[in-house]
């Protein structure tokens with residue numbers, strides 16, 4: 001069998017426009033002499049869009065088998081942020097409820113949870129526009145107001161803000177990766193604030209007391225913590241979004257971030273945490289399993305990680321069997337978010353998730369895009385039985401949100 005690298009070289013494919021195979025000999029592999037008659041020598045990787053010649057079953061799943069709760073969407077976002085920190089309560093809206101409901105009804109989406117509901121009057125505005133106008137179709141989560149971080153009584157203020165948000169109708173608290181990767185001692189300057197910083201303890205406790213789950217995004221794909229070079233399996237994605245790289249500078253490692261997160265889980269056993277993006281370590285489900293085993297107050301969602309779960313379908317299936325009561329359906333859907341095809345809110349996106357969860361289809365795209373946006377591979381369905389599907393689609397989320405479906 002020809003090695004993948006040799007095969008790539010033989011096509012003359014190279015990373016980026018400047019690095020051609022000619023200029024880029026690889027240690028340990030013999031270079032093949034480029035064919036003189038090849039008109040494709042030097043084809044940039046960005047232009048390579050291979051079409052699979054495989055003939056296997058293709059199933060279109062237009063509607064989810066059960067009404068679902070999408071626990072991870074972004075309908076509103078902060079209008080102002082600086083260096084990754086949201087400053088100010090004002091919100092931008094990415095889709096009207098009416099526009100979203102058309103797709104929701106077609107796809108059997110009972111409810112969308114808008115995680116980035118914000119804080120203060122931004123949050124109450126979101127709740128009145130969506131949650132209150134269309135009860136049970138939209139739920140909103142609150143976010144911390146880091147803009148007040150420098151106020152001397154911030155820990156108490158932030159805990160009180162959770163109570164106020166709860167009274168206003170917020171269903172939970174969302175923590176973006178801001179905590180751990182952007183928030184600094186002087187908000188946007190100084191040392192990075194640690195995820196388990198004691199100043200947030202009253203906030204985590206308030207969520208526990210009020211039965212508000214905390215949806216927490218910590219760290220990012222492990223490849224984002226390694227150099228953006230020819231060995232990086234998400235090279236193209238990082239090349240498209242250089243600011244997503246957390247390699248170098250003063251960024252903590254992925255392990256340090258996850259350890260700090262787990263210390264929060266341990267210190268606040270009465271608070272329910274939803275570790276987003278497959279526990280933020282979909283590349284290592286063994287690690288996620290260990291955390292789930294250690295912390296009974298931890299659940300996960302699968303948002304923007306079917307690309308990872310679906311390339312390890314047998315491991316993923318065993319994982320779903322074992323943790324079927326703690327996995328929530330989520331997509332990271334963002335209306336009109338055309339920069340990231342894996343999360344644009346539309347029919348196609350949901351059909352791919354349904355296909356992954358419900359069918360045994362093989363080798364299909366995990367995102368509606370010409371080039372797989374999170375790494376050049378395809379995925380396999382895991383054919384969940386109905387009992388598990390139902391829990392993942394709505395049962396587990398309903399329990400955490402204290403609602404009945």
Ligand SMILES: [Zn+2]
Nearest residue numbers: 072073074332
């Ligand atoms: Zn998200």
